[in-house]
Amino acid sequence: MAASTTPEFVASRAVGEATVTAISDGSGRSTILRSLSAPREIWRREVDADEHDEVVLGYNVAHVRLGAASILIDLGFDDPGPGSQWGPPRHRRSPGVPAGLAALGVRPEAITHVLITHAHGDHIAGGAIERDGRRAPRYPNARHFLGRADWEGNPARAQPDSLLARHMGPVADAGLLELVDAEREVAPGVAMLPAPGESPGHCIVRVASAGAAFYFLGDLFHHPCEVAHLDWVSDGRDAAAMRASREALIAAALPSDALLMTTHMPFPAFGRLRATPDGVRWVEA
Numbered sequence: 016m017a018a019s020t021t022p023e024f025v026a027s028r029a030v031g032e033a034t035v036t037a038i039s040d041g042s043g044r045s046t047i048l049r050s051l052s053a054p055r056e057i058w059r060r061e062v063d064a065d066e067h068d069e070v071v072l073g074y075n076v077a078h079v080r081l082g083a084a085s086i087l088i089d090l091g092f093d094d095p096g097p098g099s100q101w102g103p104p105r106h107r108r109s110p111g112v113p114a115g116l117a118a119l120g121v122r123p124e125a126i127t128h129v130l131i132t133h134a135h136g137d138h139i140a141g142g143a144i145e146r147d148g149r150r151a152p153r154y155p156n157a158r159h160f161l162g163r164a165d166w167e168g169n170p171a172r173a174q175p176d177s178l179l180a181r182h183m184g185p186v187a188d189a190g191l192l193e194l195v196d197a198e199r200e201v202a203p204g205v206a207m208l209p210a211p212g213e214s215p216g217h218c219i220v221r222v223a224s225a226g227a228a229f230y231f232l233g234d235l236f237h238h239p240c241e242v243a244h245l246d247w248v249s250d251g252r253d254a255a256a257m258r259a260s261r262e263a264l265i266a267a268a269l270p271s272d273a274l275l276m277t278t279h280m281p282f283p284a285f286g287r288l289r290a291t292p293d294g295v296r297w298v299e300a
């Protein structure tokens with residue numbers, strides 16, 4: 016039998032009968048913690064940041080295989096290269112999400128569902144490509160799910176060069192966009208759950224199979240310090256909503272010892288919660 020090799024930007028875990036795979040779309044230095052709601056001298060004690068208060072963030076998406084469903088959670092960036100609209104100068108790209116899917120033997124046409132945690136650029140910019148001179152959905156047979164509050168009333172829709180218009184517009188035009196208002200089972204064992212705070216329509220994803228559970232958390236937490244301190248939130252987020260969403264996740268995931276994954280912790284960004292005398296902490300898994 017031919018030896019198969021998994022590239023270093025792809026990592027799989029079993030969750031019951033599901034296979035969950037983290038795909039790195041790159042990493043980069045970020046200033047996100049500079050605006051944390053905690054005083055600098057407090058958070059600096061717990062965070063390994065550089066002299067500019069910057070930390071390295073991962074950019075990760077997930078693929079879930081369960082029964083007949085082949086599900087991509089978040090779209091990542093557009094294709095690496097000179098035409099990319101995503102270009103923080105110190106950002107290191109991986110070969111990209113489609114290359115990660117190819118390593119799993121998954122063609123874009125075979126994706127059945129795309130679950131989008133929220134409409135920030137780093138989560139949606141892989142949504143559309145040029146095809147025959149027009150922009151078209153990259154995953155042409157997938158139903159795409161997005162929290163309604165990140166689509167309706169989002170001013171970026173009216174800006175033709177925004178990542179939302181360029182990458183979600185063609186998906187909506189193709190009739191492939193479905194908006195999520197409340198907990199929604201999108202495939203047997205797989206549900207989107209509203210978890211607002213990072214954005215008004217932010218959702219997380221739960222996979223339940225054979226007594227095991229997995230949650231893809233999107234930007235519910237960017238860094239482990241936010242797990243230990245549920246009220247630590249960076250600028251531009253709804254702090255009260257974020258805290259409530261975090262508490263709901265902990266109430267669900269801690270008793271079941273669920274496997275978790277976030278977008279922005281270092282690849283593969285898998286973890287679990289552990290109870291502490293005064294709360295919870297994140298441990299890598």
Ligand SMILES: [Zn+2]
Binds near residue numbers: 135137138234278279
């Ligand atoms: Zn993000």
